[in-house]
Amino acid sequence: MLIHLSSWPEIDARLKDTKTVIVPIGSNEQHGPTGLLGTDWMCPEIIAHAAEKTDDSLIVAPTFNIGMAQHHLAFAGTISLRPSTFMAAITDWVSSLSRHGFERIYFLNGHGGNVATIEATFSEIYAEWSFVEEQPPMVLKLRNWWDLPGVTGLCNRLFPTGHGSHATPSEIAVTQAAYPDRIKTADYSPKIAPSGPIRDALDYRARFPDGRIGSDPAQASPAKGQEIIDLAAAALIRDVAEFSAEVRP
Amino acid sequence: MLIHLSSWPEIDARLKDTKTVIVPIGSNEQHGPTGLLGTDWMCPEIIAHAAEKTDDSLIVAPTFNIGMAQHHLAFAGTISLRPSTFMAAITDWVSSLSRHGFERIYFLNGHGGNVATIEATFSEIYAEWSFVEEQPPMVLKLRNWWDLPGVTGLCNRLFPTGHGSHATPSEIAVTQAAYPDRIKTADYSPKIAPSGPIRDALDYRARFPDGRIGSDPAQASPAKGQEIIDLAAAALIRDVAEFSAEVRP
Amino acid sequence: MLIHLSSWPEIDARLKDTKTVIVPIGSNEQHGPTGLLGTDWMCPEIIAHAAEKTDDSLIVAPTFNIGMAQHHLAFAGTISLRPSTFMAAITDWVSSLSRHGFERIYFLNGHGGNVATIEATFSEIYAEWSFVEEQPPMVLKLRNWWDLPGVTGLCNRLFPTGHGSHATPSEIAVTQAAYPDRIKTADYSPKIAPSGPIRDALDYRARFPDGRIGSDPAQASPAKGQEIIDLAAAALIRDVAEFSAEVRP
């Protein structure tokens, strides 16, 4: 059940049985010469929607499509929230969903650069309750889609070299499977991009001139992307089920 | 050109000619017994994407899908930002787009409840420059899709009674045209919903028990929706062209 | 009863019968070559105090005299709050008044540029309650003095042309009636000022070099001002009575 394509009475009815909601969350940021700017929010959306197609008992929120991408701002099309803004927005999403009775909020994340801020936000939210020694009405979970059981293993098998950490062939492949008419090509030079630390936008552009980090996206294909999607969607269904079944102490 | 389906070099190249970007912005909130929760962000997205299909010179950002919907929070599935959070997030979107060289940022809005906060945000952004008597690098414009030239006239012709102001037949029709497999029906009672002031969530639910205000959405149809989309998309193209051509004093 | 000229036991006693308080709110900003910088906060103060003189059962708070005037900052004497500051201040006023038992807080506004931010603030305040699905202890209302029943009609009759939207002859006239020794004159050129969009301070000054928008303030006179005050004060008394009598759902 996709929230945005449902009516409120439908969500209301479903809340009698299901207290878990999945929020695809990512970023809109450069993904090298050929990657789509929406890659990091479309990947978790693609996977969550695929899972929902298989198992309609899943409730999926609209996609949280802008995250923490300050380091990519020297590349056109990147849109970033400051961490403090990102925290406020996540907090309001959680407050809204929690008010309706969702007791487990599962963020399926598509951007490594979001992780620290999302975790800091969880602490900010929990702190409200911890300072008054009350139990919060909801449990929060962050899962990167590539950390779903089995996914990293598959990606490593598909792309044993040149996977890298930004504009990776696996994320490019996922978007190719979902948007085959938007596949772009380029002569990557070097074939495998360099690696290094991530700091501010100018530093990033100087280190990684075409935007990639450690990756060779030329290896991506729609078929490989579909394989990843299928595995990830199945893993997501199981992971959410476990999270929903978890007993609070 | 949809930013999220483009690569950064494509946006970079286009920025040589085009300095205007369209941001579809709305809300995810209840729309009565049959309206989709995503109606208010999907309508401007549908119209903007339709316009972009016609005129590929338009640059369309990802959709800003969560807005100010505190009054709808007593209905499941609504997700709202506090106005202060909404302001921070819009500001960061503007800062990001402006940095890339977009000098005209056009918000195509789908939610009346967003208007005050978006305008307050424009003032907050402009104030940064006004306090130091410098010219801001960008001009901001807010346009509700129903205020595009001709659109309200058409909606009034299509729905002379029972248009109302929330869960209107025109917005329902737009989503029916775009998502025909998600059309829902209900026995509306009363046929035309009541009207009244908008305050907090409990007050809202007490006044408007099924969520509608003044509307009879049963009049919606995909064909009427398509008619609205076609007119609105054409009007959007002209409106954006005028905005882009405007000379700053 | 003017709060600032009363003692706390007087307010305490009156709160047994009256739960409504009027807050005159405006802005301190340029009003063209002849208008007083205080025009926008003095107009609602003048009208509210006139009403209170007639009907002592009204409770009038001190005047909130600085609002959102970033666009006027290129003219000396303008003082503006950022929208975010304005929101925080209004919120604290409301919290204070609400704590004393005022259940209806009526803002009589004198500045069009305040409207968006005041409405955003109402949403910010209501959101606190909406997120926890509780009824707020107070109802908030915004009324521009020119929107009091009958007032715009009178202004249009008095000034059929050249009323405009900033430094209007009607607001100038109101201050002339109240401060006859502060009437100033100038050779306006052009007689009727231009119109256009409102953005940042430099843009504003370039478009509207002497500060007026669309107005010919030379038409103002103390007598016309008094006529407006009399009508507006009477309308205010009725409007507040209606607001106080409104039943919450």
Added chain:
Amino acid sequence: MLIHLSSWPEIDARLKDTKTVIVPIGSNEQHGPTGLLGTDWMCPEIIAHAAEKTDDSLIVAPTFNIGMAQHHLAFAGTISLRPSTFMAAITDWVSSLSRHGFERIYFLNGHGGNVATIEATFSEIYAEWSFVEEQPPMVLKLRNWWDLPGVTGLCNRLFPTGHGSHATPSEIAVTQAAYPDRIKTADYSPKIAPSGPIRDALDYRARFPDGRIGSDPAQASPAKGQEIIDLAAAALIRDVAEFSAEVRP
């Protein structure tokens, strides 16, 4: 020259010679059984306006009428800003005035409870410049009206006992001189109110049941008030002149 009763060209012209502006600042809060709720903002306003009448070269801003009065909130009519809000608002006033070319901003304060927050705000403002090692464009000064040279001495002579620190006979007298038709009386019990620490609102009300601290306001009279006003206004003129003449290192 009172800013709110002037036009922008008048302020503009005056700024050629005068770079100092006086901001009367106070609080709207209970002042015992007979004191006016507006006492703390009306006193500095009364004194500043009296000085301006004598010496028209003074530029006086509108009165900042709501301050930090959280401890008085258990008494009806009190309106308080949180310190954080108060700081934001003062900052925006300073930014506005500084932009116009005012290089010396002199706050004439009427409320002891404001002092800490105003000083913290000065540090917050200066910090913006200190962190970047630049000279701020303005110098800020806080002066309580009772600390104007000679004033405390006069008050002690007029009221050798029972002056106290809240709802003092001197501040009551000042308002009596200015608003003789609003003089109120009561049987104070005890004649001289108790003293003690100031904490939260309930603690305050428990310690000081009628709102006074250490004072016997029955000693106030309009004549004594006028004597204080005259002395304070003259001292203000000299104090501002000294501040304006001060050479920055």
Added chain:
Amino acid sequence: MLIHLSSWPEIDARLKDTKTVIVPIGSNEQHGPTGLLGTDWMCPEIIAHAAEKTDDSLIVAPTFNIGMAQHHLAFAGTISLRPSTFMAAITDWVSSLSRHGFERIYFLNGHGGNVATIEATFSEIYAEWSFVEEQPPMVLKLRNWWDLPGVTGLCNRLFPTGHGSHATPSEIAVTQAAYPDRIKTADYSPKIAPSGPIRDALDYRARFPDGRIGSDPAQASPAKGQEIIDLAAAALIRDVAEFSAEVRP
């Protein structure tokens, strides 16, 4: 009992009898040519730890070592919080300690520049309760170590001239007693530093080129420091006892 050198069960047990906690608070900022940068946080720490050594029933929190020192930022090694940050941090310390059952929180302060912001913070904290007319669970107290009964008298006897207000011989002496191997010397010129107002960092450095205000630190000695510490520690024990014994109204 020093919290940071205790285990949680030890604090838990002690909380049965003691509801008061001492927080040494200061600043890390320049203290003239010879003073240690940590002087202002080490002095209250030294005194509080000396008191705790004598009377183990005292509970002492870790030292809050960075305060409001924007005016010292033109001297290397100074670290300052903005007042708004300082307020947020103090608030969180208070919330944490209060949650554990500490009902009296006693800040032993070592920096005059902290006073306004700490007091503003107390008001910010109390305001949370005052706005809802509830009693806060804790009482807050600020005491500068030099205001402990008897201390200023002793300092005046030890240093009848050239005590000054920054980099004073008394605070230098206290650190000399505690860190005798870190005593530094210099040829002070002038022997007694100038005095004047405190504003931003550049203004400060221009007025007080070597950082001192009105002081002659050459008079300091470890023996004098020890005398001050002994007196202050004893006075602290009595002051805290009085504070703990105070009955809330």
Added chain:
Amino acid sequence: MLIHLSSWPEIDARLKDTKTVIVPIGSNEQHGPTGLLGTDWMCPEIIAHAAEKTDDSLIVAPTFNIGMAQHHLAFAGTISLRPSTFMAAITDWVSSLSRHGFERIYFLNGHGGNVATIEATFSEIYAEWSFVEEQPPMVLKLRNWWDLPGVTGLCNRLFPTGHGSHATPSEIAVTQAAYPDRIKTADYSPKIAPSGPIRDALDYRARFPDGRIGSDPAQASPAKGQEIIDLAAAALIRDVAEFSAEVRP
């Protein structure tokens, strides 16, 4: 060189050669039945001070002793900042140090719970520069002391089982070496504490009743602690040297 035990001229002189500063950062929070509440800020302080003793060219700031410990608030003595407060405070430390000319700021961290918020803060700081496409004046680095090269290997060798992740024998040992007179003992039950996710304070206490996670602190000894300190201090010297030598692109 410890900043707090130096004078400003000493830091000033040293800044000619050294542009790197080490900030020990941690948390004050429960560490099981026997661990000191200060463990997480004392460990990096102990290691950094040990390194500075060996290599006086290191510049060490005062210790940032309160971090993000909301999950420990159900245990007495824990003091936590909200993530948003923590971010503001770190930002001000960085602004202060950067102003003096420190171009590399190295945070030696002692608390795993700080990592996400510190990294989010780095992004918040960098974002200021990224949004305007300027190079920030400083580079930031976070290093947990247990991630210094070789340290985790040593800890695993010393404590092959029952190391766990909170109140670990290695951190307890480090504090035992530094504060041998504060060694505490207890009958741990179970010997090795349970493991699980970290959420809010009540959840934490329910899962980990005595505060430990996965650890058996009984294995700690001062000798083992000294071994860790020696290795970590040496590794820190090398790590800082590498960081200082790093060439910016």
